[in-house]
Amino acid sequence: MAAEKEYDLIIRNGWLITMDAAGTRYPSADIAVENGKISAIGSSLPGSGKEEIDAKGNVVLPGLVDAHMHMTLLRGIGDDLPLMRWLYEVMFPKDAQIQARHIHAAAIMNQAELIRGGVTTFLDIFRFPSESAAIAEQSGLRGVFCPQIIDEPAGAGETLESNLAFIEAWKDRVPERLYTWFGPHAPYSNFPETYAKIAEYAEHYDIGYHTHICETEDEVRQIKEKYGKSSVKLLDDVGALNPRFSVAHGVHLSPEDIELLAERGVGVVHNPSSNMKLASGVAPIPELFAAGVKVGLGTDSNLSNNNLDMFEEMRIAAFLQKLYRKDPSVLPCEQVLRMATMGSASCLGMDHMIGSLEVGKRGDIIIMDMHQPHLYPLLPEPNTNVIEQLVYSASAADVWTTIVEGRVLMHERQVRTLDWAAAQDLVVEMAQDLISRSDIWRRLGREA
Amino acid sequence: MAAEKEYDLIIRNGWLITMDAAGTRYPSADIAVENGKISAIGSSLPGSGKEEIDAKGNVVLPGLVDAHMHMTLLRGIGDDLPLMRWLYEVMFPKDAQIQARHIHAAAIMNQAELIRGGVTTFLDIFRFPSESAAIAEQSGLRGVFCPQIIDEPAGAGETLESNLAFIEAWKDRVPERLYTWFGPHAPYSNFPETYAKIAEYAEHYDIGYHTHICETEDEVRQIKEKYGKSSVKLLDDVGALNPRFSVAHGVHLSPEDIELLAERGVGVVHNPSSNMKLASGVAPIPELFAAGVKVGLGTDSNLSNNNLDMFEEMRIAAFLQKLYRKDPSVLPCEQVLRMATMGSASCLGMDHMIGSLEVGKRGDIIIMDMHQPHLYPLLPEPNTNVIEQLVYSASAADVWTTIVEGRVLMHERQVRTLDWAAAQDLVVEMAQDLISRSDIWRRLGREA
Numbered sequence: 001m002a003a004e005k006e007y008d009l010i011i012r013n014g015w016l017i018t019m020d021a022a023g024t025r026y027p028s029a030d031i032a033v034e035n036g037k038i039s040a041i042g043s044s045l046p047g048s049g050k051e052e053i054d055a056k057g058n059v060v061l062p063g064l065v066d067a068h069m070h071m072t073l074l075r076g077i078g079d080d081l082p083l084m085r086w087l088y089e090v091m092f093p094k095d096a097q098i099q100a101r102h103i104h105a106a107a108i109m110n111q112a113e114l115i116r117g118g119v120t121t122f123l124d125i126f127r128f129p130s131e132s133a134a135i136a137e138q139s140g141l142r143g144v145f146c147p148q149i150i151d152e153p154a155g156a157g158e159t160l161e162s163n164l165a166f167i168e169a170w171k172d173r174v175p176e177r178l179y180t181w182f183g184p185h186a187p188y189s190n191f192p193e194t195y196a197k198i199a200e201y202a203e204h205y206d207i208g209y210h211t212h213i214c215e216t217e218d219e220v221r222q223i224k225e226k227y228g229k230s231s232v233k234l235l236d237d238v239g240a241l242n243p244r245f246s247v248a249h250g251v252h253l254s255p256e257d258i259e260l261l262a263e264r265g266v267g268v269v270h271n272p273s274s275n276m277k278l279a280s281g282v283a284p285i286p287e288l289f290a291a292g293v294k295v296g297l298g299t300d301s302n303l304s305n306n307n308l309d310m311f312e313e314m315r316i317a318a319f320l321q322k323l324y325r326k327d328p329s330v331l332p333c334e335q336v337l338r339m340a341t342m343g344s345a346s347c348l349g350m351d352h353m354i355g356s357l358e359v360g361k362r363g364d365i366i367i368m369d370m371h372q373p374h375l376y377p378l379l380p381e382p383n384t385n386v387i388e389q390l391v392y393s394a395s396a397a398d399v400w401t402t403i404v405e406g407r408v409l410m411h412e413r414q415v416r417t418l419d420w421a422a423a424q425d426l427v428v429e430m431a432q433d434l435i436s437r438s439d440i441w442r443r444l445g446r447e448a
Numbered sequence: 449m450a451a452e453k454e455y456d457l458i459i460r461n462g463w464l465i466t467m468d469a470a471g472t473r474y475p476s477a478d479i480a481v482e483n484g485k486i487s488a489i490g491s492s493l494p495g496s497g498k499e500e501i502d503a504k505g506n507v508v509l510p511g512l513v514d515a516h517m518h519m520t521l522l523r524g525i526g527d528d529l530p531l532m533r534w535l536y537e538v539m540f541p542k543d544a545q546i547q548a549r550h551i552h553a554a555a556i557m558n559q560a561e562l563i564r565g566g567v568t569t570f571l572d573i574f575r576f577p578s579e580s581a582a583i584a585e586q587s588g589l590r591g592v593f594c595p596q597i598i599d600e601p602a603g604a605g606e607t608l609e610s611n612l613a614f615i616e617a618w619k620d621r622v623p624e625r626l627y628t629w630f631g632p633h634a635p636y637s638n639f640p641e642t643y644a645k646i647a648e649y650a651e652h653y654d655i656g657y658h659t660h661i662c663e664t665e666d667e668v669r670q671i672k673e674k675y676g677k678s679s680v681k682l683l684d685d686v687g688a689l690n691p692r693f694s695v696a697h698g699v700h701l702s703p704e705d706i707e708l709l710a711e712r713g714v715g716v717v718h719n720p721s722s723n724m725k726l727a728s729g730v731a732p733i734p735e736l737f738a739a740g741v742k743v744g745l746g747t748d749s750n751l752s753n754n755n756l757d758m759f760e761e762m763r764i765a766a767f768l769q770k771l772y773r774k775d776p777s778v779l780p781c782e783q784v785l786r787m788a789t790m791g792s793a794s795c796l797g798m799d800h801m802i803g804s805l806e807v808g809k810r811g812d813i814i815i816m817d818m819h820q821p822h823l824y825p826l827l828p829e830p831n832t833n834v835i836e837q838l839v840y841s842a843s844a845a846d847v848w849t850t851i852v853e854g855r856v857l858m859h860e861r862q863v864r865t866l867d868w869a870a871a872q873d874l875v876v877e878m879a880q881d882l883i884s885r886s887d888i889w890r891r892l893g894r895e896a
Contacts, residue, residue, distance in 0.1 A: 388524030397845030
């Protein structure tokens with residue numbers, strides 16, 4: 001008699017919402033992971049797992065993908081300021097003083113939050129990416145790291161050179177879990193030639209790149225005045241638009257911009273909380289979908305959101321379009337859940353490996369604790385309201401278990417891979433240090 | 449030697465955010481409750497408590513006040529429909545079939561959620577208010593119950609007669625915790641004479657009344673066509689505007705309407721999530737504040753929100769105004785926290801007894817678990833970001849303890865007064881029953 005099959009991980013009896021192309025859901029099924037990949041889905045799978053989790057009728061989802069965020073530290077400092085005061089008295093002074101140790105502390109805090117909120121893959125565009133990547137080695141999350149290159153003003157960010165050095169240093173360090181990309185900041189802070197060079201380098205290294213685009217009306221005006229065209233057209237004219245490229249925000253896009261993004265296969269990452277908080281505007285999400293653009297979802301950062309709760313982000317994405325279009329049927333909940341999973345995965349060029357629960361894909365899985373008052377009544381299949389409850393009522397705090405490549409990063413809300421309790425004092429100390437170095441309290445008229 | 453002072457409850461070492469008129473905060477203080485009222489606030493209070501809670505540097509807030517909600521059952525059923533299909537194929541059929549036992553189940557679910565989200569006082573305007581009030585007797589929450597009177601179409605709601613009977617039956621049953629009010633639904637579903645009568649009855653009984661007003665552009669147009677004036681002017685002309693009266697939504701108010709509301713002392717309850725989800729519009733909150741109107745906050749219901757998370761509601765209230773006014777400095781976080789506490793309390797005519805932590809006020813208190821990644825870095829007084837973290841990053845799930853009149857309804861997230869686990873099956877059964885009776889699946893084109 002053959003030995004019993006042993007998997008690395010089996011989740012039993014889950015309500016599987018696969019987010020595959022057909023939208024398949026299993027009211028009760030097992031899902032097994034072997035060598036980091038989903039190797040079986042079915043009822044009462046024979047065999048055993050080195051780790052077995054009983055999902056007891058709870059919901060099993062593909063891990064959420066936060067396709068645009070910054071590993072920032074100073075949550076809740078300088079909120080509610082007019083935009084120019086915020087930029088000149090908080091953001092720029094802070095960015096000029098930031099050091100690797102600040103990012104180290106921020107990365108522990110942010111990655112602990114991501115794990116607790118069911119995010120299994122994130123794209124981080126910011127400073128000192130080695131610090132964040134080193135924490136991700138330990139946290140077990142899947143990450144894409146984009147050193148944030150700023151040409152003007154010089155010294156405000158990473159450089160093309162530091163980006164290249166980072167790629168060289170990390171390219172083989174954690175294959176297929178930690179990715180090194182290029183991170184040009186924005187068309188108003190980078191030269192068009194930088195985008196042109198990056199497009200070539202990206203092809204050479206076979207990697208992606210990511211930028212901010214058309215976030216504010218100011219940017220649109222400024223680029224138009226300087227170059228006589230839109231940011232999207234500008235980057236297309238230097239050969240930078242292609243499927244390796246994903247852009248964040250895309251709030252102020254013309255129909256021609258949208259057409260170009262669709263033709264060139266560029267993904268757009270929507271950040272609705274940030275766009276509301278910073279008064280940027282409302283992105284044309286239905287038009288992007290209609291044009292066939294890949295659309296993902298991101299939290300932007302704890303400075304502009306102020307949390308990394310992708311459930312809240314889904315809810316706000318839907319509500320904002322309903323309000324803005326004066327039609328409650330716009331952007332229905334299943335489409336929003338798809339944005340946060342397959343949509344974001346395709347913006348990262350990873351839709352073949354994550355974003356849905358399918359055999360052969362990576363074992364990036366979350367389990368939701370559904371038996372709570374705010375998720376009831378929970379109706380069984382086939383006439384269920386499970387997607388409605390997840391998108392319109394759930395929050396990050398309802399994530400029970402977070403798994404990447406079959407490794408359990410959190411279970412029963414206990415994070416296993418990062419020691420948050422031990423890091424709390426360090427996070428406050430580093431925040432105080434950065435505030436003090438950048439003289440923020442004095443700039444804001446408070447006593448230090 | 450005198451006997452040691454014994455309080456009913458002492459919370460020790462809390463970071464008290466009192467929300468009093470001066471905005472007083474105590475970095476570390478004790479707060480004691482005796483006979484349902486706050487009897488002392490100070491450092492190292494002498495004496496002991498029958499129950500003592502160590503708040504260990506966590507935040508202590510006045511309980512949140514949800515000043516407009518409906519005790520509804522069918523969360524997540526019929527979302528994402530165009531407004532007219534939702535009204536005619538889900539809401540009206542459902543409302544015609546609703547029975548007391550459905551409200552009984554809904555009340556357990558909703559009140560468990562409110563307790564878990566740090567809401568200590570709610571205003572419920574809906575059907576079969578005795579059911580919801582009976583659950584509130586048990587849950588320990590403070591509640592205002594408004595039977596939802598609908599004149600047209602007849603039979604769609606409560607009546608002036610059933611409202612009067614409810615008041616008579618409940619007026620002395622749980623004094624100063626459960627309040628019976630009048631609940632005329634809206635100017636388009638009630639006759640002006642009904643409001644006129646209610647205004648007189650309310651004075652007779654010395655109680656309040658509550659309605660929906662200017663929620664949609666349709667309402668404004670309809671009332672203008674029928675009466676040649678605005679809803680606000682209409683109700684003023686029948687003598688219904690006075691400080692006993694609070695109104696929900698107020699999305700489409702003219703400057704003259706706002707002036708009238710201010711002059712007459714009418715409170716306006718803002719429901720931003722609902723206004724977004726149902727595409728109603730953006731309420732003129734800064735104008736209401738500028739005119740001196742009392743402004744509170746509400747969740748509306750699990751049908752239109754879809755949760756009762758007042759922290760999320762605060763965040764959305766602020767973000768929505770920032771976006772709409774194109775200015776990130778509009779509606780700062782402390783003002784929003786005041787809306788959810790003192791603002792809502794004043795809409796209920798209860799600002800002398802709840803809404804802030806002050807000696808002599810009721811012991812309605814919540815404790816927040818602040819030591820979580822998404823609430824960090826948490827900077828100490830005086831240059832703290834504690835209000836920012838609470839309003840822009842916290843959620844209902846961060847409430848650790850909920851107390852009403854010194855009675856601990858939840859501690860360490862365990863609800864003590866309602867047995868949610870025992871009620872789950874009933875809630876699903878009642879939801880299925882109501883869906884089936886109102887034939888919703890067939891109306892929506894799904895198989896039953």
